[in-house]
Amino acid sequence: MRSAVNWAVLGLVIERPSYGYELFQRLERRYTGVLEPPISQIYAALNALERARLIEPLPHVDAADELEDGARPTARRQPKVHYRATAGGARAFRTWVAEQMRDDPQHVELLRKIAGAAAANDRVSTMRELVDAYERACVAEASRMPLPPARSGATPAAAAGELVERLVLGARRGLLDAHFAWIDYARKEIDAFDQRAGTDR
């Protein structure tokens, strides 16, 4: 799933079960200037997410929408379909966020959005799981990276090519080192937070 709108909608549904128009409004508020899809795209996203079993419709949510026995929905007021995230959807979302963070440090910004994408009493464990997922993404990438080519350079051109490859690899490794240091730091902060919360109780 490549669409940023789909992921954003999934994040909002994880935050709390919701329906198309309300999601449209929340998305508008939260992502102004970043994502501004038309409402049709929200419905398309909900369809795609449901097909992928990342969300599922809730049978009844809004009492006002419940129909009398045998009554047909009036043309004026259709029952709103509320969606909630499946367990697979919540997992997929965390993995996606972790990958975004790994690929681009700017996306650490997303952390803030994730903090929103969890019920308040569940926020710390969500952050913890996110850090775990982020770490998995980082260690997988680091172990796939090759060691740089030997400094052999049969010709000046080949040697210059190797130099470029080394520097590119070095940049990626440097980023991974920074991410890893952050992961270590984040865990300590979360642990300290947990400890304080434990003492307060």
Added chain:
Amino acid sequence: MSLLRLERVGKRYRRARRDVVALDDVSLTVAPGELVAIWGMPRSGRTTLLRVAAGLERPDAGAVRFDGQEVSGGHADGLVDGISFAQVDMAGAGGESILDHVAMPLLARGVAPEEARARAAAQLERVAGSPFAKLQPRDLEPTERVRVALAQALVTEPRLLLVDDPTRHVDLLDREAVLLLVRSIADGDVAVLMTTGEAMGVSGVDRALTMSGGVLRAEAASDGAEVVTLRGARA
């Protein structure tokens, strides 16, 4: 069949006035000839993990098995037969020649000096360290010290080599050569369990795991196919 197996190992220390959990429910296996890297910061528990695996320290909980036999721990210096712990800082090196330094584990086991030196020379050659044979430890660059330490660890022909952060003091441009040397040792059918504090240290290993707070966290195999969580978030 695993060569090394740690089962739910725990270890606590007293540091300053606090109890520190160095290893928390750590389970790990290393197969013969496998190169496994533990990526962790200093104080993550990574060194304790190696020391417990080597039998240098006794775990408070769990079990360590090497080749099916329980490693009881508390071996002051004599390691378990078949396991070597590379002293990459060359701790314990004195004014002897590098050749004698490398031969020391054999001399300590009663091998005749001549044979010990011949075997030491062969290991020095394996790590491209022959030019240092007549020098003294204080003459060596950091990267050369690591090579010598590896030669000394290999001289007893172990089946498992433990290496604690081999590139920590090595100049940036010399690090990959050290890592390639470690890789070649594993390719020579000696299993290697090493720690590292940097992304480069897990490049090209068979399996990489991360460690923090005494807990093994994530694992990635070099084919990238399987990435698993060893343990989820703690309560």
